Amino acid sequence: MTASEISLSNQHAAMVALNEQRKRMRLEVLDLEQISGVSASAYFAWMAPIRSARHARSPSFLCLVAIAETLGFQVIMRHANGAESFVTTPTAVMTVVNAERRARRWTFADCGRKSGVSEATYYPLARGKRDPRLSTMVAISAALDFELILVSLN
CATH class of the missing domain: 1.10.260.40 (lambda repressor-like DNA-binding domains)
Known part of the structure; x- marks a missing residue:
């Protein structure tokens, strides 16, 4: 694997990378929701592992791909x-x-x-x-x- 690749078996690392890219792009979560079609509440639920692994929720595959593509990633x-x-x-x-x-x-x-x-x-x-x-x-x-x-x- 290269530095620009993250295994999706590590959901935490993937979510951190997506969130960091969102911040670099200066996209608010509500803007991301509008562009990707993925609800902000779902995005926040997936980000929970960043704050506390106890509240982690795995995203749907289609929603993950929509967020990833919006932020310049592919699966x-x-x-x-x-x-x-x-x-x-x-x-x-x-x-x-x-x-x-x-x-x-x-x-x-x-x-x-x-x-x-x-x-x-x-x-x-x-x-x-x-x-x-x-x-x-x-x-x-x-x-x-x-x-x-x-x-x-x-």
Whole structure:
């Protein structure tokens, strides 16, 4: 990983980086809300880990991507073999994950067991029917040797 990359498995570091960039851009949270479409209250809830880990809440993947793109970041998915994909939706992540899952001949249940995500949660994600939390996407990706990474474009 380079200095401009932050693993999304470390939500705290990612949120700090996004918040620091927001401040460098001199964007108020309400301005960020207007530009990204992500509510200020959700943004403040994600920032809670900066103040107190007890109150941490994982953002939805789509909202995280919207904030990241507004602040000049992109999200990539990197496999342990070095292959990368630019991802902007849970469906994009799950397309890559499901291709790897099928290549390994894993069932949804196998992937759920390895990731700690229940099959009842995994199945609708695989079908593009839910916007998962970042923590869920990180867990599923990691089970198949992928890492979700926040990359600064600046």
